[in-house]
Amino acid sequence: MIFFFYELDLQYMKDTFFLRLERLIDMFQDMALDELQTKAEQGKISIIDVRSPSEYEDSRIPGSVNIPVFDDEERKEVGTIYKQESPKAARERGIEIFSAKLPDFIKQVKDLKGEKVVYCWRGGMRSKAAATVVDLAGTPVYRLNGGYRTYRNWVVETLENFDMKPRAFVLNGYTGTGKTEILQQLKSEGYPVLDLEGMANHRGSIFGQVGRRPHNQKTFDSLLLQELVNYQDREYVLMEGESKRIGKAVLPDFLMNKKEKGVQFYIELPREERIRVILDEYQPWNYPEQCLEAFNKIKKRIHTPVAKEIEEALKTGDYKTAVDRLLDYYYDPRYLHSITQYAEDHIIPIKAESVEDATKQIKQLLAEMNVVQ
Incomplete structure (x- = not known):
């Protein structure tokens, strides 16, 4: 009986931890694409792509550096859990994987010059988690609103209507x-x-x-x-x-x-x-x-x-x-x-x-x- 309640207590603490972390994840500032571009032109910002290495290799914002939350295999694992089990289980597994990388991840971001802004594919959980933990560690960081998808849409639309002077x-x-x-x-x-x-x-x-x-x-x-x-x-x-x-x-x-x-x-x-x-x-x-x-x-x-x-x-x-x-x-x-x-x-x-x-x-x-x- 004691063991049963001990297991319940562990599960309660785990659920509470994830709930608090998810609340914290919404407590940082987003940066719009136009502001990011202005600061990048002025050399005042470091742009951090937290997607997997293969995503970064496929396409990225010019000048960004890749500090991935998940490598390619880890991303695949979390995606499989999301589809086969539940979004909640995928989030929990993702946090477990990411937590082991936190000291090195935070140090890499902190060592970059200027203001920091992170992005993932669409401004989802990866960039939210990355921005949260780095900010909590004492290094202010922004998240690109809408992620890489917003940037790519801007590129396509701009090229379609570009008037070259x-x-x-x-x-x-x-x-x-x-x-x-x-x-x-x-x-x-x-x-x-x-x-x-x-x-x-x-x-x-x-x-x-x-x-x-x-x-x-x-x-x-x-x-x-x-x-x-x-x-x-x-x-x-x-x-x-x-x-x-x-x-x-x-x-x-x-x-x-x-x-x-x-x-x-x-x-x-x-x-x-x-x-x-x-x-x-x-x-x-x-x-x-x-x-x-x-x-x-x-x-x-x-x-x-x-x-x-x-x-x-x-x-x-x-x-x-x-x-x-x-x-x-x-x-x-x-x-x-x-x-x-x-x-x-x-x-x-x-x-x-x-x-x-x-x-x-x-x-x-x-x-x-x-x-x-």
Whole structure:
């Protein structure tokens, strides 16, 4: 009988604990998305994504750090309990899991600079619990109202109605003319650059994902919108003459229209310099299997004897020969077809001996056009 009442007492204390914690969870402040964005621009805030690592990897608010309440397996376990038992049982199991992580979790949040704001998928129990325990430990923390879902909805709606103000200067040229390298150098010097391939984490070609893990559309959209907002008051932006799709990402129509109506720089480099640029960028010797896999997707489009020569060069590590043949029989013919969409009087030719020379000429042209850096 005593044991029976002891069990009842334990259950009562447990129920009371969870009830009090749930009440506490509602006693902190939310932060609206627009306020978070303003403070993030000012560098006054640390944004903390408390979702699982796989959720964070799939998509996130740019600049956020991942300090998960649950790892992927724990999240799956709690979700299963929620569906098969009850929401109450899932909450209890979730608190049990999270309680073991509290000292390290609180320390990680406390060590971040500035004000702190946490978010989960929709501003639910994970961000509520995280905000509560950190706040109780003496570190004030906010929760993003509506969570990541609110942010994602804002991204989609904003891109659908975006009115891009700056005019576009577009870098065109055969594969290997260093367009990405030029843009990265200009951006490092403070020029307004939309590095679309960097946002997609893909080079925009059949070999574009060699050595990389391409971003999905959600990640691309977030990175793109962040840059567009930053440059909205600038006179112009520089970008590469990309196609509609870059890897897994699709460019919005307004950006394609802006690109097509922009000033078109056409870069020409010597063949040897182009091959050097490609080899430096792709480093195929580090990814031989990925290179062969990519080539297998296009070899039927190339004359059979040449395709066999390219394949053999890739297999034996003769990458210079492989690149040379790919330029002649695949990339250059395709690019020549695409550039014909622009009238000659809309193209500014840049004949250079190196990427550095081309960069210098572009800077001179921008200065001559009296555009502000």
